[in-house]
Amino acid sequence: MPWAIAAPNTPPPPTWGIFTPGTVGQFFFVIVYSAVIYWLISRAKAGMPVPEIRKIAGLDAFDEAVGRATEMGRPVHFTPGFYAFSSHTLAAFSILAHVASLCARYDTRLIVTTLNATNHPVLEEIVRQAYLEVGKPDSFNREDVRYLSGYQFAYTAGVVGIFHREKVAANFMMGWFLGEALVIAEAGALAGAIQIAGCPAVVQLPYLVASCDYALIGDELYAASAYLSKDPVMVGTLIAVDWFKMFITGLIVIGVVFANLGSKAFMNFITK
Amino acid sequence: MRRQLPVWLGFIAGMLVIIARYFAFPGFTQVQKTLDNWAMYSGAAAFLMGMINLTIVHKTNIQRRRENWGASLVLLIAMFGYFIYGLFTGPDDKLFVSIFNATISPLGSAMFSLLAFYMLSAAYRAFRMKTLEATILLAAGLIGILGNAPIGAAISPWIPSARNWMTEILNTAAMRAVTIGTALGAYAAMVRILLGIERSYLGGRGD
Known part of the structure; x- marks a missing residue:
């Protein structure tokens, strides 16, 4: 009966009276994960030893990239990706603070571009603060933190233009990218820039790996600020990430065993 | 205080969103929606900041007669012309919409089409x-x-x-x-x- 009025969708009742259906397993996972992170932070704060973390080539190359730009007397470019105020944008902001500090110290021009107007004032403040902290507030040029356009390919065209006009020597692409990733990275390669990219979008990763000198893959983007700071408290949280990768691998193995035994008990438990 | 306030605000907003995600309390869902709306409004306000930044950068290009300053002039005329026209006619005006469709869409497609060539050059190097x-x-x-x-x-x-x-x-x-x-x-x-x-x-x- 096409003319019949559909019954209004009633939301399913809460699981165990309080939980949003389908989130109980997630909730307990998040609680355990948070507790482990907090425990590692507390250990580090108490001065207890924090395990070593592996080397991340892309992050070790930051000094090399800025140093090369300094030697060549050409600018560094930084973009925080497509979106505003997401986890990856915050990670990009932290990386920018480090890159801006390096550029300020070496007196290297830093050009920051964004296609998101919301990001712009924060980016400007981060760069300004970096110049202030190294005692060179007069070297900060407000015009070098630029909002280009809110449209993806208008922004891309703007960045490509900057690469060619300013002869950028180092390009940092940190954050979430879409179709513009390869256009920007290839324009950077054509300009002869050393390029470091970090993107959590798995669809764009192959392009960035192919066209950039270094690529931060997956969680390496989020690890950057902790890794670069070398602060044991921050590094402690990275250990939790590695432990939980192993834990999830274990869950996958258990899930495979249960699935092959024809049991849905495990699946029902984690998706409750 | 300048450093502590954003951290505390971030903590409270973050916890509210996390609680709203996992607990089926109607009040928290409403709070989350309100926070989402605030984010949207601040994004809209930030657009104005973006326009101000563009104006400052390109005005200086024109004043100092930097290379390609003519392009900066064209940008400012186009941006403010379109902005003022839109203010008077509204977003549904036929000419307002067709100017956008006749410029941004083909130019965006042209940039997008470059991807095919860039894929080839990236693949060649890789x-x-x-x-x-x-x-x-x-x-x-x-x-x-x-x-x-x-x-x-x-x-x-x-x-x-x-x-x-x-x-x-x-x-x-x-x-x-x-x-x-x-x-x-x-x-x-x-x-x-x-x-x-x-x-x-x-x-x-x-x-």
Whole structure:
């Protein structure tokens, strides 16, 4: 009966009276994960030893990239990706603070571009603060933190233009990218820039790996600020990430065993 | 105080959103929606800041007669002309919409079409057999290209099967592994930010 009025969708009742259906397993996972992170932070704060973390080539190359730009007397470019105020944008902001500090110290021009107007004032403040902290507030040029356009390919065209006009020597692409990733990275390669990219979008990763000198893959983007700071408290949280990768691998193995035994008990438990 | 206030506001907003995600309390859902709306409004307000930045940069280009200052002049005339016209006619005006469709859409498509050429140049550099990884990448790329083209099946029926196996098994497994790592890393970063351990996003070292 096409003319019949559909019954209004009633939301399913809460699981165990309080939980949003389908989130109980997630909730307990998040609680355990948070507790482990907090425990590692507390250990580090108490001065207890924090395990070593592996080397991340892309992050070790930051000094090399800025140093090369300094030697060549050409600018560094930084973009925080497509979106505003997401986890990856915050990670990009932290990386920018480090890159801006390096550029300020070496007196290297830093050009920051964004296609998101919301990001712009924060980016400007981060760069300004970096110049202030190294005692060179007069070297900060407000015009070098630029909002280009809110449209993806208008922004891309703007960045490509900057690469060619300013002869950028180092390009940092940190954050979430879409179709513009390869256009920007290839324009950077054509300009002869050393390029470091970090993107959590798995669809764009192959392009960035192919066209950039270094690529931060997956969680390496989020690890950057902790890794670069070398602060044991921050590094402690990275250990939790590695432990939980192993834990999830274990869950996958258990899930495979249960699935092959024809049991849905495990699946029902984690998706409750 | 200048440093503490954003950290506390971030902590409270973050906790509200987390509670609203897991607990079925109607009040929290409403709070989350309100926070989402605030984010949207602040984004709209920030557009004005973007316009101000564009104006400052391009006004200086024109004043100092920098290279290609004419392009800056065209940008400012187009931006303010379109903005003022839109203010008077509204967003549904036929000319207002068609100016946008006749400029941004084809120009965006033109930029997008460059991707095909850039893919080729990136692949050319990546596929040079300098290392073992690059050689594996080349072999995988060749199987992928041949597996997608009719000639692949004509050479050997094994090629499309190998391509399917690579994309469905190897690629999916790798992508999911990266996604899991990304989610864990993002959550750990958020805990650092919510607890105020990481503050470099506030500018400087965040001390």
